[in-house]
Amino acid sequence: MELAIQARGLRKRFGSTEVLAGLDLAVQAGSIFALLGPNGAGKTTTIGILTTLVRPDAGAATVVGADVRTAPAEVQRRIALTGQSAAVDGELTAIENLVMLGRLSGLGRRQARAKAAELLARFELEGAAKRRVSTFSGGMRRRLDLSLSLVVDVPVLFLDEPTTGLDTRSRQELWAIIRSLADAGTTVFLTTQYLEEADRLADRIAVLDRGTIAAEGTAAELKARVGGEFVELRDADGELLREIPTDGSVHALRGAIDELDRSELGAVPGARIGIRRPSLDDVFLAITAGGTPGSPGSSAVRSGELLETN
Amino acid sequence: MTTNATTLPARTAPAGPTRALRPRIRGTVAERVFVTRSLLQELRDPESMLMAVVLPVMLMLMFTFIFGQAIDPSGGYVDYVVPGIILLCAGFGASSTAVSVSRDMTTGIIERFRTMPLRSGAVLTGHVVVSVIRNLFATAVVIAVALLVGFRPDATALDWLAMFGVVALYILAITYLFAAIGLAASSPEAANGYGFILLFLPYVSSAFVPVETMPDWLRPIAEHQPITPVIETIRSFLVGTPLGSSGWVALAWCLGIVLAAAVWGAWLFRRKAGRR
Numbered sequence: 001m002e003l004a005i006q007a008r009g010l011r012k013r014f015g016s017t018e019v020l021a022g023l024d025l026a027v028q029a030g031s032i033f034a035l036l037g038p039n040g041a042g043k044t045t046t047i048g049i050l051t052t053l054v055r056p057d058a059g060a061a062t063v064v065g066a067d068v069r070t071a072p073a074e075v076q077r078r079i080a081l082t083g084q085s086a087a088v089d090g091e092l093t094a095i096e097n098l099v100m101l102g103r104l105s106g107l108g109r110r111q112a113r114a115k116a117a118e119l120l121a122r123f124e125l126e127g128a129a130k131r132r133v134s135t136f137s138g139g140m141r142r143r144l145d146l147s148l149s150l151v152v153d154v155p156v157l158f159l160d161e162p163t164t165g166l167d168t169r170s171r172q173e174l175w176a177i178i179r180s181l182a183d184a185g186t187t188v189f190l191t192t193q194y195l196e197e198a199d200r201l202a203d204r205i206a207v208l209d210r211g212t213i214a215a216e217g218t219a220a221e222l223k224a225r226v227g228g229e230f231v232e233l234r235d236a237d238g239e240l241l242r243e244i245p246t247d248g249s250v251h252a253l254r255g256a257i258d259e260l261d262r263s264e265l266g267a268v269p270g271a272r273i274g275i276r277r278p279s280l281d282d283v284f285l286a287i288t289a290g291g292t293p294g295s296p297g298s299s300a301v302r303s304g305e306l307l308e309t310n
Numbered sequence: 311m312t313t314n315a316t317t318l319p320a321r322t323a324p325a326g327p328t329r330a331l332r333p334r335i336r337g338t339v340a341e342r343v344f345v346t347r348s349l350l351q352e353l354r355d356p357e358s359m360l361m362a363v364v365l366p367v368m369l370m371l372m373f374t375f376i377f378g379q380a381i382d383p384s385g386g387y388v389d390y391v392v393p394g395i396i397l398l399c400a401g402f403g404a405s406s407t408a409v410s411v412s413r414d415m416t417t418g419i420i421e422r423f424r425t426m427p428l429r430s431g432a433v434l435t436g437h438v439v440v441s442v443i444r445n446l447f448a449t450a451v452v453i454a455v456a457l458l459v460g461f462r463p464d465a466t467a468l469d470w471l472a473m474f475g476v477v478a479l480y481i482l483a484i485t486y487l488f489a490a491i492g493l494a495a496s497s498p499e500a501a502n503g504y505g506f507i508l509l510f511l512p513y514v515s516s517a518f519v520p521v522e523t524m525p526d527w528l529r530p531i532a533e534h535q536p537i538t539p540v541i542e543t544i545r546s547f548l549v550g551t552p553l554g555s556s557g558w559v560a561l562a563w564c565l566g567i568v569l570a571a572a573v574w575g576a577w578l579f580r581r582k583a584g585r586r
């Protein structure tokens with residue numbers, strides 16, 4: 001298989017913080033690749049390097065054969081970026097935004113108009129085509145932002161946290177669009193903080209931790225390293241009392257519940273039992289702390305971010 | 311099991327590298343597209359356009375009809391004050407350039423342009439060109455109103471042309487300056503705040519009262535700030551006051567400001583929008 005993106009030993013430091021400490025990546029052409037990591041892990045910095053916005057201190061990267069350091073303009077011809085903050089012009093209408101991007105991408109006036117109409121239809125923005133973008137909802141903005149990256153069919157699409165801050169419905173709409181893009185042959189490189197997003201979308205997932213790729217594989221491979229459901233016990237105020245990792249089987253879940261029942265914690269007045277799926281934190285702990293996932297009071301307490309699965 | 315393997319089916323579509331590449335754009339397409347963009351933004355905001363014309367006109371009416379009677383009961387004050395109002399108006403619109411530039415630099419849209427094979431500095435060109443056009447238009451309106459309320463210039467066609475040349479150069483200078491301020495500002499709101507400089511400077515110049523009438527400590531400031539020679543030059547072209555060295559000093563100031571703002575702006579742009 002051909003590689004669309006290849007990075008070797010990428011390093012980047014801002015002042016005294018070393019953000020990337022020798023990052024290696026290989027992304028198959030035509031696949032969806034997710035870079036997973038919490039806030040501040042260096043996801044945007046990685047995208048910045050691969051899209052020529054940020055100059056790496058060391059290391060090399062190529063995008064469809066073009067070197068980000070020595071041939072940035074050639075890289076720019078092969079990519080489109082939909083960044084973390086919506087890069088749309090709020091003063092202009094949706095159609096004006098699209099025509100502008102089309103013209104800047106080398107389309108003639110008529111071609112640009114035709115492409116704009118096509119994309120508005122595809123992203124279900126026809127009704128809002130002539131509205132100022134500043135009046136758009138978050139989901140509409142994100143869809144327009146993505147459509148701006150598609151005025152020409154470039155080989156590689158970079159999406160920096162494409163669904164952060166969106167409601168469930170908008171998120172699922174966007175997932176469907178991203179999947180259809182990859183089905184049509186576009187290589188998609190996306191970053192996310194959500195394991196679920198990586199799980200649903202990506203062919204391969206890389207976990208970014210302390211400036212390097214701590215683990216890489218399919219969603220199933222990564223989750224196998226964490227295990228299955230956690231059984232947790234919380235007191236009346238919702239404080240976590242105890243958490244037991246399981247492999248998700250009926251037998252293991254019953255065992256965990258029995259264990260809680262036997263312990264004195266089970267008798268705490270108002271204590272309630274719950275079951276939750278592994279969160280990004282659990283994957284993180286498993287991968288970075290050498291595999292003691294869900295030790296009492298660890299993960300859920302650390303960030304409070306639980307994975308929501310429908 | 312919760313490790314429900316959502317392994318996706320292998321994709322059969324043609325792989326990325328066989329796809330088309332983004333075409334390079336030729337000539338001045340980027341500049342033209344960005345001028346169109348700035349123009350559209352401008353037209354979307356008719357209120358600020360209106361303010362840019364109405365405020366100077368109001369000021370002019372105030373000065374000629376309220377203060378003018380007190381300063382010069384014969385009614386000749388209008389001839390004195392109009393050149394100053396023209397400059398005030400010309401400068402008024404420039405501060406919005408700082409806001410537009412700052413908005414582009416802080417909202418993430420510049421990142422999109424910078425990942426495309428084009429000169430991203432063309433974004434600034436768009437704002438500067440449109441600001442100059444708008445301010446020249448506002449200036450023309452102000453002059454038209456001035457003629458209606460009794461401004462009687464003593465100028466030949468050539469004088470008018472020279473006057474517009476000076477005004478255009480002055481507009482260009484402060485637009486450049488404010489584009490650079492927009493690059494330096496941390497937010498569009500902050501950029502807006504710097505506009506006060508241009509509202510304040512004309513009062514400490516020969517715009518409304520002759521410099522000789524000012525207190526001793528203020529006179530040197532008023533005489534040696536850039537607006538005074540520009541005003542004196544316009545006054546000379548329109549109402550025939552002696553030009554003296556004002557013309558050259560004004561020219562030097564304007565060109566100096568353009569140059570300084572361009573160098574400063576280019577440095578700021580590289581720092582803020584260059585590869586980090």
Ligand SMILES: Nc1ncnc2c1ncn2[C@@H]1O[C@H](COP(=O)(O)OP(=O)(O)O)[C@@H](O)[C@H]1O
Nearest residue numbers: 014019037038039040041042043044045046586
């Ligand atoms: N231009 C910059 N100057 C200084 N520090 C930066 C800059 N960009 C990013 N950082 C820092 O680098 C770290 C990683 O940032 P980022 O790549 O944005 O992470 P993520 O996208 O994963 O949230 C953060 O600590 C951030 O503060």
Ligand SMILES: [Mg+2]
Nearest residue numbers: 043044084160
């Ligand atoms: Mg980020």
